[in-house]
Amino acid sequence: MDAVRLWRATSGPFRLLMFHSAPSWSASTGVAALRTARTSRDARIRCCSSNVAAPASAAPAASGAPDRRRGKSASTSDRDSIRAIRLKKVEELRSKGHEPYAYKWDRSHTTQHIQDLYSYLGNGEECKEVFVSISGRVVARRQFGKLAFLTLRDDSGIIQLYCEKESLQDDQFEHLKAFVDVGDIVGASGSIKKTEKGELSIHVKSFAILTKSLLPLPDKYHGLTDIDKRYRQRYIDMIANPEVANVFRVRAKIVSEVRKTMESLGFIEVETPVLQGAAGGAEARPFVTYHNSLGRDLFLRIATELHLKRMLVGGLEKIYEIGRIFRNEGISTRHNPEFTTIELYEAYSDYQSMMNMAEEIVTRCAQVIHGKLNIEYQGTEICLERPWRRETMHNLVKEHTGINFTDFGDDVEAAKEAAIKALGIGSEDKDSLFIQTCPSVGHVLNEVFELVVEPNLVQPTFVLDYPVEISPLAKPHRRHSGLTERFELFICGRELANAFSELTDPMDQRARLEEQVKQHNEKRAAINPPKDLSEEKEKDADDDAYEVTLDEDFITSLEYGMPPASGMGLGIDRLVMLLTNSASIRDVIAFPVLKIQQ
């Protein structure tokens, strides 16, 4: 299924690549082979284990493994021939005493800096007295006899290099013509000139090849539209699509703003272990590894919660951790096996104050990135003006289905029946089967909520007061029995944050975690044994075939007394998706985990 989707996504643009050439680009390279090189496909990718293991000497050959799906074996040889030509240039440069991999370049300005400073120049005007020095990657070039134009891109933007034969020293113009290819990283210095056509340029007096590139860049105009390759070779994606690099700039800004917010409120950043003896704090399948010298299995953390709470016990009253969480689960547009969260804990506060905190963090970030609170996400206008809607889970379910789950008391069967009826699904339906396995009214409620309500929570909504059965770490509600003081924040139908008044009673905590373990084991036992299982079921069994253990030490710490507190976990990746208008989590993670490529 995934493969099909992937193919559909890539086949369209691929056709485009075949028929649209970029005249200025291919004409200027002077290498005929380049014309077809655009269709080349790099089959050597991070996840291709057979290739990565290849010894260095065999590498050029290994790189030629054609991509079977597209069956373009010719492109690989084009790519290799370009590589060979450029390698020859490397040798020639060296023989002439030029190091094609320079050691350093002193920049006086970034391109953006120059654009800002000299945009006032009139067409044809020149600042002969200034002398600037810049560096970056050549992304395009045009050449007319004794004149060459190179477009140079650096971290901040682009600028044109105006290269005149008579302005350059010695034979540098010939050198440029013979050796500079699109993709090379060069340094250039000279004065500032706006061309007659109004293009701000560096009037180059001298230049140097800083890094000779060996492989051709993807098409300049259509960029890299092969989704799979974009993720596998992110650097090409970033070279071809500058806005991709921008997502990561924005991501850094968001994380930095979250930190600033926390610090301005007096929170201290701490680091808790990734490798743990027992993976607690959430319900998810953990990654397992083995520590040789300790001689024991360790789990990668699935949450930072239990260790941060120990810090509350220790008297650090306002703490947070921004860090990586690992879950051994499937990948999707919303899930990557490793992802980043912020978890924060504050003594003497409750979930009401955490709602304000969530609003504060998200709106501050939105302001920094967009300068406003009305933002667009995938075609939908999202209004982040505070306050956000706060509504209980029960009321939301009632609103969408008409079912009042408080009517059922403890009667699970009645709840199931009503739920299946309201959903209008047959008894063989997947969702229906799932509801049948729910062990409590709370679970049924949650199931209905996820199916019916969640996708409709587009504008920011705090969903309050989750059933105790599905909230093992949250404090019982101070007024409503059976519920907890918990909320989840939804924006665009996605959970962005999860928070509660923390459970501080060690007896209650022990009972709840034991119940969780029991339920997990029952589920395991229920799906497990009989051997005549279909493959589907075997896979399900596999999903739950991990062990859940109780973190005794955590409970001991609670016995020493944890102050009343509330805590929140907020998904950084999802926040970045929201604020960068990215449809997939892979767009906001520089190197997402991908399937092994055949």
Next chain:
Amino acid sequence: MEEDKVDVANKVAELAVDSSDSATGETISKNALKKEAKKKKLEEERLRKEEEKKKKAAAKPKEQAQKPLAGDDEDLDPTQYFENRIKSLASVKAAGVNPYPHKFDVKMTISEYIEQYQSLSDGEHLKDVKVKLSGRVMNKRSSSLKLYFYDLYGGGVKVQVMADARDYDLDEAEFSRLHSGVKRGDIVGICGYPGKSKRGELSIFPKSFLVLSPCLHMMPRQKAGTATENASAKKSEGVWIPGMTRNPETYVLKDQETRYRQRYLDLMLNNEVRQIFKTRSRIISYIRRFLDNLDFLEVETPMMNMIAGGAAAKPFVTYHNELNMKLFMRIAPELYLKELVVGGLDRVYEIGKQFRNEGIDLTHNPEFTTCEFYMAFADYNDLMEITEQMLSGMVKELTGGYKVKYHANGVDKDPIEIDFTPPFRRLEMIQGLETMANLDIPKDLSSDAANKYLVDACAKFDVKCPPPQTTARLLDKLVGHFLEETCVNPTFIINHPEIMSPLAKWHRSKPGLTERFELFVNKREVCNAYTELNDPVVQRERFAEQLKDRQSGDDEAMPLDETFCTALEYGLPPTGGWGLGIDRLTMLFTDSQNIKEVLLFPAMKPQDDLPVKANEAAQ
């Protein structure tokens, strides 16, 4: 009325731990007191350990007989103590009261309180002011059933609580029932008014008092009255700053195992520990600020990889079930970060965890935190300057000067002084080694002759190099023996041979060497940096060399990362790359000899009594 109370207050103030009267409090038997205190401590240590064991048992269904609740039960056996508290908790719950209230509306932190009311004159009370404070009770004293004293701790500082029945609306019986139920270690919320005792001790006088979270275990005791105790109490109240010495031997809670395994107790009882982790947080935030100001961009790269590259170390292996693939925990983010520089992010950094499947010792933990940054168009000379600026600036900000004190030879010896005044000393590796050991190492380091020469040199100086005796490893041992030993103040060891540095660029003028440096402080590597190798052809050759080392048994030689080499073929600009061990740096600034001192939850060997499996416990 007011006068009366102040009088009473003064009388009993002598009972209070009051640092101001420590000099008069102990005249005759200072030593005897000390001895007794020590004895008591040892005894408690023993009890506490016992309690640890019994606690596990106590967690299982109770079979013990009931015991009457004692008024002051600090003499009880810890298990008994625990059970008593559980029972009283159960009775409170049975009476329909929640012993864990949801919220106490704290209006002010203790340090804000101190700041605001420190200026009260002795004996002054502000009865009309209403204050709400909360924190943990670390000491409790009473002179009568009508008057209780507490030391309330929060945010690393302390304030005295003086609960007088006459301030309450409750009748006396209820008042004493309330306060006899409060135990050392409980977290409480107090509503009261500020005032100062005649002796000048700032206190809060409660009008109501609420236990927010009871401490069910007997807290290791913080003893009062002895001179050393007061000294360390004073010290712990914020006087310690980074760069000063520390002595965990003087801590209330000394036992290392307990301190590391139950860090929350360590934080509660040993105030300096809090400062260590604050210092750690300040170091990291300094680095962030420093790099942000240079227009660096903070990024995140994967912690799980198909290949563990970028360094030489044994990786952790794990497995992704659904994708059906083996993954390695990263040992360094280097290769990914360089790919981002290829992609056009000219200045990037990442502060994060690395993982190495190696033994645990004083300077190694399986997971540790590093900062790596990559700066396009810069070389290792630029990076040395940046390093000097960053570290000297950091020391200055943290300590106010350039020098830090460090117990390099153990806490029983005098501390040394490490001077971070820039510029730092620079030491050529090969040349330095030749001078110091009087050697003449063959110029072609990849030759067999060089290898033989170094094997002989190691034998001559009795420098151990367990097999495989590759030239890189032999050199490393010799450098460790001769050069690193001299690097107490920050020193750059520079220009490592190519064979030791597969990712560093060959030196622009010295054949066989690379443009690399390592910064050593107190004989330990803190930074490692180089002008990045960006010639893909040479990079492949270097990986091939590493492969040879791997084949000769050095399983820490670097594996080839094909994706990375391909990225280089698209062109990596001239780049300087840099890595720093944050844990080791934190150790230096907090006078820590053990890496576990600077990790909140260090990796520990499994205990004999592993946590009971939950599914067993659930039965």
